[in-house]
Amino acid sequence: MPLDADAPQNPPPAFSKTFDDVAVGDTVSIRRTVTPDDIYVFAHASGNLNPMHLPASGETGDAGQHPAPSMWLGSLFSAILGNLLPGPGTLYEAQDLRFLGRAHAGDDLNVTVQVTEKRPPATIVLRTQIFRGEEILVDGKAEVCPPAERQKIGDAAVPDITIARHRHVTRLLAACKALPPMPTAVVSPEDESSLLGPLEAMQAGLITPILVGDAAKIRAVAAAHNAVLGDVEIIDIASHDLAAARAVELVHEGRAAAVMKGNLHTDVLLKHVVKSQGGLRGSRRISHVFVMDVPHLHDLLLVTDAAINIAPTLEDKVDITQNAIDLALALGIPVPKVGVLAAVEVVNPKMPATLDAAALAKMAERGQIHGGIVDGPLAMDNAISLAAAKTKGLISSVAGRADILVVPNLEAGNILAKELTYAAQAEGAGIVLGASVPVLLTSRADDATARLFSCVTAVLYESWLRTGQSAVPPAPAA
Structure with missing residues (x-):
């Protein structure tokens, strides 16, 4: 018979049972x-x-x-x-x-x-x-x-197990299904990762790639990996510098809605993106955001800036923060909570990062930064852990709940993002914001999921830029 739902559960006995202790019917x-x-x-x-x-x-x-x-x-x-x-x-x-x-x-x-x-x-x-x-x-x-002698039951030391499931990647990919493929100029996709990534995104219905680079090298890479180019457009330009310039021109011509970095140096690409004449600069400083899907955390975590601005000033951090808030809105976070990081959670005049953090928080209160809630300075632990924030006695709507982490400098952000990727099994997407279109900076070390995630992020952000509305349904409650 099935167990009676109202019956008490059997408590663990103090000792195991031997053959003589067991009775038929037990x-x-x-x-x-x-x-x-x-x-x-x-x-x-x-x-x-x-x-x-x-x-x-x-x-x-x-x-x-x-x-x-x-x-x-x-x-x-x-x-x-x-x-x-x-x-x-x-x-x-x-x-x-x-x-x-x-x-x-x-x-x-x-x-x-x-x-x-x-x-x-x-x-x-x-x-x-x-x-x-x-x-x-x-x-x-x-x-x-059964055991020949009774054995006392003790506490077994069983290690914890974490399932590295990236549910947000799946959720955001599903949100892209209703959106048309994004025309994307891929600059110099002349090695395995920089070519196969865009082709995988094309197969997933995320982008329509325009390959701008050395056609012979592109076709050789495709042949070496049995990749089918089909009717994908290739613009034959051997020079990385000229390929980057042509990709930017494709945006101005209305043929591309995003630019993706291939097998070339980042500074070669960004030189053409940030040009005052003919570039893609907007009214804000360009900055980079890592969008992290961390298995331990219920919500997405955005880290900025970990790739472009080396030692940002307070003025730079205003744009860095606003860019990240805009991306969070595009990804379906209705009121992004921004934690401005420092080593401590109190203002210390000898630590410039704490002064910048306090200024950013006050600027958000006065409407100079909009769309989110900004608080700082916050140490890393009390930015993402409610328990740590409670221990420190912090009263804040951001502490322990941060969706965005604004780091004091590039080194801190880069270390944090890579630690989340390699030590916490996070999946990360990288995107450059502040230009007129999203710019995807993929890495050779990115796996297939990371490359796809970057395309997903760019598609959702580009849709938000066009419509002013997020295409992402609200995330499930914790």
Whole structure:
């Protein structure tokens, strides 16, 4: 019978049971709710990558839309046998299972084992069942060898596991489905990463690339990696400098709505972007933003400026902050919360970063920075951790909840963004703002997801520039 929903759960016994301690009819049941993480962990532990259980590449949604692997269900019996009945020291001898139904994420399961037979000298037979409500999903029989002596149950030291799921990449990609492909001038895509990235984005319906560079090199790279160029337009210009200039011209001609860096130095491209005559400069200083999808954090985290402005002045930081707020609005954050970082959360006249932070916060209060809430100085911990902010006694609508981190200088931002990428398994998109169109600065070290994420970010920002409205539905509440 399934476990009574109102029945108390079996508390862990102080000791495991030996063969003599166990009686026919002894029954233990536990409750377990299936989560998407269970399915991902099982895939890693078992090596079972059956697409029946996992989302396909680029599929929106989560593993919870797919049935849990049957053998994951079967593994739940070991939680009872190894912990409760007979308990620690038990060894499996055999297990028969019959799968009568499928479980999905969100299902509440009752896992039950009952002793049906004792076979001397040391084998215990148990019926093993899993129910979802009154429906039986799994029925079977286990044979185990209990411990020869009672063993005291202690606290096992099990390391924590973090599932590096980048749900925001998936969510923002889904928001782009309703938008037309963005015509994008790709400058000198003459190596693997700079060519395959735009082609992958084209296949995903994000961009329509115009390849501006050495045509022979572009075609050679495509052939070497079995990439199909099809009818993709190629403008044959061997010089990186001239290719960058032509890409900017394509924007002025109305043929391109964004510019993407290929296999050339960043300064060569930006030289033409920032030209006072014929460039793409707007009214603000150009700045860079990393958009980070961090598995530990519920919301997106934007880091600025980590790539262009080396030692920004207060005046520079006003534009850097405003650019980042605009991008956050484009990405569906209704009221972006901006934390201006320093080493401490109090104003110290000997630390210029704290003075700049306090000035930016006051300027936002007076409407000189608009569209978001700005507070600072904030240390990194109390900018993103409510617990840290509470410990410090900070009263702020930003502390512990920051969507945007404004760093004091390029070194700090670059270190922070790379630490999030390589130590916290974040996925990051890079984009240059403040020009008349988005400029994508992709890196050789970017994986396929990062390149796609940068294109997603640019498409959503370009749409916001055109319409003044975000194409992104509100993110799920925490």
